[in-house]
Amino acid sequence: MDQVDRRDPDWEGVRLHVVSGKGGTGKTTVAAALALALAADGGRTLLIEVEGRQGIAEMFGLAALPYEERRIATVSRSKLGLDGRGPVGELFALAIDTEQALLEYLDMFYKLGRAGKALQKVGFVDFATTIAPGVRDVLLTGKACEAARRKGPDGRRAYDAIVMDAPPTGRITRFLNVNSEVAGLARFGPIHGQAQAVMRVLRSPETAVHLVTLLEEMPVQETVDGVTELAEAQLPLGGVLVNMVRPPVLDAAAVDAVTGDHREEVALALGEAGLGGRSKSATTVRAAVEPLLDPLLDQAREHAERVELEREQRAVLQQLKRPTYELPLLGGGVDLGGLYRLAGELKRQGAA
Known part of the structure; x- marks a missing residue:
């Protein structure tokens, strides 16, 4: 047990x-x-x-x-x-x-x-x-x-x-x-x-x-x-x-990474995941995933900002030196x- x-x-x-x-x-x-x-x-x-x-x-x-x-x-x-x-x-x-x-x-x-x-x-x-x-x-x-x-x-x-x-x-x-x-x-x-x-x-x-x-x-x-x-x-x-x-959506490394410009890496990852359909043409794949890039990156940045805010608030609570419990x-x-x-x-x- x-x-x-x-x-x-x-x-x-x-x-x-x-x-x-x-x-x-x-x-x-x-x-x-x-x-x-x-x-x-x-x-x-x-x-x-x-x-x-x-x-x-x-x-x-x-x-x-x-x-x-x-x-x-x-x-x-x-x-x-x-x-x-x-x-x-x-x-x-x-x-x-x-x-x-x-x-x-x-x-x-x-x-x-x-x-x-x-x-x-x-x-x-x-x-x-x-x-x-x-x-x-x-x-x-x-x-x-x-x-x-x-x-x-x-x-x-x-x-x-x-x-x-x-x-x-x-x-x-x-x-x-x-x-x-x-x-x-x-x-x-x-x-x-x-x-x-x-x-x-x-x-x-x-x-x-x-x-x-x-x-x-x-x-x-x-x-x-x-x-x-x-x-x-x-x-x-x-x-x-x-x-x-x-619950965490991205690990610490991923959170740190979203602060930069990663459009190309994300586009490549989406293509490898099959979001471009069965076409092997890079142009076709790029056209299929392009509309998804900005919304996904915006969400990732918002998540990173929230995670950072939560880190800061946890640090403040730790300074109280009281037993702390977390509920999902x-x-x-x-x-x-x-x-x-x-x-x-x-x-x-x-x-x-």
């Missing part, structure tokens, strides 16, 4: 995986793939969505998820295309509804009961989370942290891992740094205590914040900025997940089969 299938995971001991990334990088897809990979050895993983987009439900072909944890998939190593047999793992999902989370919080700490429903009717919930967005973030992160700490009647953890599909990189530090966000609102009391409890989990060795990027200048720069901000906020850095990596670009979009393939790649590379 392939030795890479048995690589030890890089994040042993991490229970809460926070996944962020610039919009358009496939953050939700990567978060779902990571959750599947974490469950593949027979564990229970909870995938949490906090932005209200129902992206997880759409990805797994489900109706909109309610504000409750429910099982959405089973997974095993064989499903991910990996060697070895093992127990079947379970993937659960939760789409956090801010309004329901606040009512749950008010009932838990203030025993409001029916009064909480009345607040909902008069629009208090929207008002509270709009004027105090820090409270909203405490509720969202608090739910994930509670799930990470929760234990069953037997004393065992309810979940082996939690994966949070978090807000984009530009907002992730503020979203997670709830202590500073609520400092001006509550210096004591339940909200302050909740923020303190959340930060204890988020800054612990059991948490890692992973950033999703593409090999393009803007996403990579946003990743660099995100790493810097997270480090300054003393939030635990995870890995860098490079998504939608295109899947033609035609990501269906459920593709999601399992990406999960297998993460498992092979040691991300889970």
Whole structure:
């Protein structure tokens, strides 16, 4: 069997995986793939969505998820295309509804009961989370942290891992740094205590914040900025997940070669490949392949430029000195089969 299938995971001991990334990088897809990979050895993983987009439900072909944890998939190593047999793992999902989370919080700490429903009717919930967005973030992160700490009647953890599909990189530090966000609102009391409890989990060795990027200048720069901000906020850095990596079309020598004038060599190669038909006349062959030369050379140059750009962006990411994982670009979009393939790649590379 392939030795890479048995690589030890890089994040042993991490229970809460926070996944962020610039919009358009496939953050939700990567978060779902990571959750599947974490469950593949027979564990229970909870995938949490906090932005209200129902992206997880759409990805797994489900109706909109309610504000409750429910099982959405089973997974095993064989499903991910990996060697070895093992127990079947379970993937659960939760789409956090801010309004329901606040009512749950008010009932838990203030025993409001029916009064909480009345607040909902008069629009208090929207008002509270709009004027105090820090409270909203405490509720969202608090739910994930509670799930990470929760234990069953037997004393065992309810979940082996939690994966949070978090807000984009530009907002992730503020979203997670709830202590500073609520400092001006509550210096004591339940909200302050909740923020303190959340930060204890988020800054612990059991948490890692992973950033999703593409090999393009803007996403990579946003990743660099995100790493810097997270480090300054003393939030635990995870890995860098490079998504939608295109397979190489030309080798390094061919990429370097297309920068010159190679019309004659390309014309000869096309003729030898039979594109000129059966004619042995050089004039006839040249006439047949001539219309193909400029488009082919233009495409080769565009590919060379992209390869060079990707080289440069990889070099930038290497300077971050973070574990880095690459996921292939899947033609035609990501269906459920593709999601399992990406999960297998993460498992092979040691991300889970």
